[in-house]
Amino acid sequence: MSHLPPGPRSQIATLARYFRDPIGCMVPLSQKYGDTLLFPGKPPLVVTGDPDGIKAIYTADPDTFEPLNQDFGVFIGARSLLLLGGKEHRRARKLMTPPFHGARMRAYGEQIVRLTEQRTENMRPGQTASMLELMQEISLDVILQVVFGVTERPRMAALARLLLDLTNGISPLVALFPSLRREFGGVGPYARFIERRRRLHAQLDELIAAGRASGPREDILSLLLAARDEDGQPMPDDEIRDQLVLLVVAGHETTAISIAWALYALHQPDNAASLERLRADLSALPPDPDPESLAKLPYLEAVCNETLRRYPLAPAPAPRKLLRPLTLKGFDLPAGGGVAAAIGIAHFREEVYPEPFRFRPERFLERQPSPFEFLPYGGGARRCLGAAMASYEMKLVLGTLLRRSRLRLASLRPDKGTLRAANAGPAHGVRMIVEARAG
Numbered sequence: 190m191s192h193l194p195p196g197p198r199s200q201i202a203t204l205a206r207y208f209r210d211p212i213g214c215m216v217p218l219s220q221k222y223g224d225t226l227l228f229p230g231k232p233p234l235v236v237t238g239d240p241d242g243i244k245a246i247y248t249a250d251p252d253t254f255e256p257l258n259q260d261f262g263v264f265i266g267a268r269s270l271l272l273l274g275g276k277e278h279r280r281a282r283k284l285m286t287p288p289f290h291g292a293r294m295r296a297y298g299e300q301i302v303r304l305t306e307q308r309t310e311n312m313r314p315g316q317t318a319s320m321l322e323l324m325q326e327i328s329l330d331v332i333l334q335v336v337f338g339v340t341e342r343p344r345m346a347a348l349a350r351l352l353l354d355l356t357n358g359i360s361p362l363v364a365l366f367p368s369l370r371r372e373f374g375g376v377g378p379y380a381r382f383i384e385r386r387r388r389l390h391a392q393l394d395e396l397i398a399a400g401r402a403s404g405p406r407e408d409i410l411s412l413l414l415a416a417r418d419e420d421g422q423p424m425p426d427d428e429i430r431d432q433l434v435l436l437v438v439a440g441h442e443t444t445a446i447s448i449a450w451a452l453y454a455l456h457q458p459d460n461a462a463s464l465e466r467l468r469a470d471l472s473a474l475p476p477d478p479d480p481e482s483l484a485k486l487p488y489l490e491a492v493c494n495e496t497l498r499r500y501p502l503a504p505a506p507a508p509r510k511l512l513r514p515l516t517l518k519g520f521d522l523p524a525g526g527g528v529a530a531a532i533g534i535a536h537f538r539e540e541v542y543p544e545p546f547r548f549r550p551e552r553f554l555e556r557q558p559s560p561f562e563f564l565p566y567g568g569g570a571r572r573c574l575g576a577a578m579a580s581y582e583m584k585l586v587l588g589t590l591l592r593r594s595r596l597r598l599a600s601l602r603p604d605k606g607t608l609r610a611a612n613a614g615p616a617h618g619v620r621m622i623v624e625a626r627a628g
């Protein structure tokens with residue numbers, strides 16, 4: 190017998206709330222219905238922001254779930270890690286985990302710092318720029334070099350165009366209504382999308398073939414090509430291609446948005462002391478610090494963590510579909526329903542994070558929250574594969590930029606965020622004016 194938590198009745202009103210305020214929409218709902226609540230929909234989705242409830246999801250046998258949104262295979266590739274479940278997910282995850290291991294990231298530190306410097310070297314005092322756009326350029330450069338191993342500028346630009354054409358070219362209508370996914374004799378948004386996907390796949394196939402021919406290199410693609418499963422088998426090329434598309438979709442906007450939020454938060458007048466403290470730590474480093482010493486600054490890490498806490502990318506990311514019943518906080522959830530950890534509640538619990546809407550990096554120096562209280566990268570068997578890369582990149586890009594530039598926000602208009610594809614990012618692009626630049 191199922192026994193479900195209470196929750197809002199109207200799916201449309203709840204979605205409207207979410208579209209209006211993707212970061213702040215959950216707290217009022219949890220005040221009304223509790224920390225574990227039910228969203229109407231097909232299937233209905235139970236979300237929980239209670240650490241015990243989150244623990245029940247992340248520590249359950251992984252075979253209890255499969256990904257909820259299988260429908261996106263056409264966009265990110267049916268064999269991409271995000272859409273695989275059970276044995277298939279375990280096999281792919283095992284092959285993909287070593288290249289993304291935290292210790293490996295050190296090999297990429299110099300590259301990330303250099304790419305940041307290249308993209309920011311022409312910034313001049315008085316100039317205004319959208320930090321979100323700048324961070325998107327840097328994070329795409331990082332993926333192209335570190336993940337794909339493409340280092341020559343013209344090739345990077347050509348591949349970047351194809352990737353952005355594909356990821357930006359997904360019409361929300363076509364994404365929401367599978368019945369519109371028809372080519373109509375080669376015209377219309379879906380036909381355009383299919384053509385772009387064909388061109389991108391052709392480029393990626395070339396890249397994979399060249400990687401196989403070239404022998405071992407340092408980039409993540411080469412490590413994936415060299416990986417072997419327990420039976421000594423490599424990942425098939427068409428699956429590697431799906432994983433490459435996924436890594437761009439999962440790793441590009443997410444990291445860029447988070448760094449842009451960090452800049453937005455640090456430059457609020459109320460947070461001037463946090464910015465000064467970070468600046469003092471950065472200027473105490475030698476003139477050209479090695480990336481490791483930058484990444485090890487405790488306050489820089491606290492700033493990044495506080496950003497990920499205060500500005501989560503989705504209120505309840507990566508919902509799972511239950512393949513068998515699950516008991517969670519005394520509720521009996523039936524097979525077939527959806528379940529997700531609600532970051533939008535967990536990251537704003539007053540007893541864990543006093544004054545939760547304040548940006549206060551110090552809280553991460555005073556107390557280390559548990560993985561069920563702080564979950565920017567999700568958790569359990571599906572925890573973000575790129576978490577170590579994202580954290581390292583956030584610290585290096587933010588540290589490198591702030592060491593060389595003084596910036597101020599072009600407008601102090603509050604930004605509560607807006608939905609950008611699947612993520613909640615700054616609505617106004619974090620436009621900033623360059624005040625000073627060091628050589």
Ligand code: HEM
Binds near residue numbers: 271282443566
């Ligand atoms: C600040 C940046 C990022 C954030 C906040 C973030 C967050 C997340 C979250 C919440 C999930 C779902 C986890 C779950 O289901 O429990 C996820 C999954 C994933 N992320 Fe990230 N991510 C970031 C950057 C990256 C980067 C840089 C990459 C790789 C280049 C990446 C690759 C992935 C992949 C492959 C998955 C699917 C894992 C699976 O299903 O097994 N992410 N990420």
